[in-house]
Amino acid sequence: MSISRKKGYVERSRFGRQAELARLHEDYHEDLGLVFGLSSHAYGNEAHVDYVGGLNTNKIWAGMTKLVKPERWRVKAGSTKRVIEENVLPSLRDALVDAAPIGETIPECKKSQKEHRDFAGILSQVDTKAIASYALKLMQVHRKRHIGYRPAPLQLPLVRGPLFGSAHVFYSIEIHDAQYHETTKWIIKIPTNGTPDVWDRLCAEALRTEALMIYKLSHETTIPVPELIDFEATPHNKLHVPYCIMTYVEGWTLDQAWFGEDGDDESTVRARRARVLQNLARLMLQLGKYEFERGGAPLFDDNESLVGAGPLRELDVQAMVNRWLGNEECEREPIYAEIGPFNDVAEMYTALLDKYPCDGEADTGVDRLLRLLISFIHEPPRSRLRKDKEKEDGAKTMRFVLTHFDLKMRNIVVSKEGDVKGILGWDSVRIVPKSAGNEALPSWLVRDFNPFVWRWRPAPEFWRKKGCYEDEAESNRYEDAPWTLRELRDEYAAIMQQLKRDIDGDVNMTKQSLVTLSLSTAVRDPRCRTAILRRVLEKCSRTSEEFDFDRIIDILGRGGHLDGYKLKCLERNFRELVDRGYVRGAMVW
Template structure:
């Protein structure tokens, strides 16, 4: 119930204080005492087609590549408007007032053993460390891969630039991916939908990060290239689109503020996903390890040696140093 109220509060805030095209909330009832006998939120229809349908569509009034770049530029302009909001906790909006925006707990999906889905509440949290104490856990697997994964994820957790308690938190669409971005035939963003379970986030994974469909190469379990070339971009293409989005967001933010996080946000997003999603964790660890050590070493061999205890301390210390550099904040993305 409270999750629906939070979603409505967020949409009303964005509608009243930005020009980001989000659904207008027409009605909200979190009780069962209504005509449909269930809690509901009723919002406006937004025009356009989802990017997941148009990104590989080689037709329309302008060339596909031009339309893609325009979509990214338009989306960057929308996200830049979220720089107007800053928060002192990780949590979900629970109301709107002219003086302050109150925060309540975070909400997460909870899939039950019988297949039903509920919503869990936790927090709000005064710091990212408090949030991770609630949401991050080691696998504690005795296999060589599990041991290696646990060792790596502890290093990644310490390297993520999320531990400064004075930095504050920001908003970002909770599912910042192609199925939730609507555009017109030219590629202009006409809507951003699916704000279920929206909450504030650490700045490095907030509104200034890349949209998820151009960071797919950093979450290997979700990335189908080169086997699905009709529906996936190559790593080289994705890097080019990230460079374009970084420039566009920089222009929209006057090259200030959270733009300093954008250039490396795909790396930090991968680390954040690995912390919170154990299913994706091992392959993301492998990807981040390979990026840190370079092509001269094989990440799979290193993982195996790390898990079996065969990795020399000097080599491990060098890997930790390389990971620290990989995750270091890049102040000037130009």
């Protein structure tokens, strides 16, 4: 074929392709089109391959915006500092947090219309007028029972709200008594999954357990729990939702008091923190008298007596993430799994891992590493006095203890001086191994072991670049530095040991909870799993004994094992991390 004929043939083919691309864009609105053809003729045989396709990149970009976080920068006039002008897109972390509640964020994020959308189902069931009318009847009965005569009529209560939690909506109830010139304040707590089509037996039992546990603790301990007014564990009632009505606890939530207000000097904040830790340790130790031979949820019989441990309702974060990955616009109702009860401590730690088998080498490596670190946890040996008593009475070994498993700042109400006035969130009460029980550290003191939620960044002088300073991260205002957290952990552990009368052997449960709580979080929340395990290995690494996370995951994921020396070093450094709170010569804070 001559050169001129070749050129004419190519031009005609190109014209045909251009026409096909135009039709593709017009008919299917694809902004990325491809027309590909290949024909061959050899030895009298012909073969043809044709492909016409397109891609709507706008749709893909819309999906990717949930996973990236580009930021626009500008420079202030007369300044060399760069400041963030606008966060155009959410980060991967924000997108994953959107799939399920993260548990604790400091400070409380600004609320928006998103909450009303996420909780639309339960909000459509709530009738504030019905709440006000029912609260009025409760107050009249309450006053008649306590005062002993028929009081003057009360005004219809004022219902304010809603306020949003991770799994509940709240309404405050104010009842004004004109005769005595006083106002009584209650709060009603309604589960977000309390609609009749979602509410089930497991959730009903959890609400009943919460209410009965609050009543029990108010009568058998000095733990400042709200007074229980009324509860209903079914949506088939006058309010059309399951609920728990309690007295309103006045004061500051701890996240407001812990970091101080503008104008508070350092000594005031330190004194307040010390008082909070002293109070909290004294109150949590009172839960130690509730010991059990099995782990799970507190089980109450028909007579409302605590008789042991039953099935536990656990938030199934993996199921919620899977739901979100299938549909980013899905509802945000919590998904729960029923697990337990447990006779074995290790089984309780790994129950949620067993629920989701691994489907790849990387997942297998992470799973095996997590189980390996959990095997390093030591349970407290029985003291000599307890052994003699069990032998004398023929009692069984009590390896589990009652605890508040969601002891975060938002669930603690304090005075301005730091006295604990109320502990909330008893829907998270459970019976757990003593290594993660009532003597464990409060959750905000182990935040640095979970980089997924810990937002602290070094001060500006650590970020010198070309003679300019970066702005200090705003999140540092509500985060403690790693060395501060370490000091606070040592302080809380010392308070616990000072208050305890019976020290269980050589295992300090408070110090060990630094890793037991972190590993427990890694089991329950797959979003945090890799970050926590990487941090634990970093904390256990020395310059001469480095534990490379990626290499270990690769070995374990392929079915291999760590060599004996490396395994021995890892376990030794793990125990040193537990005992000291750090490893001497560690590579990171």
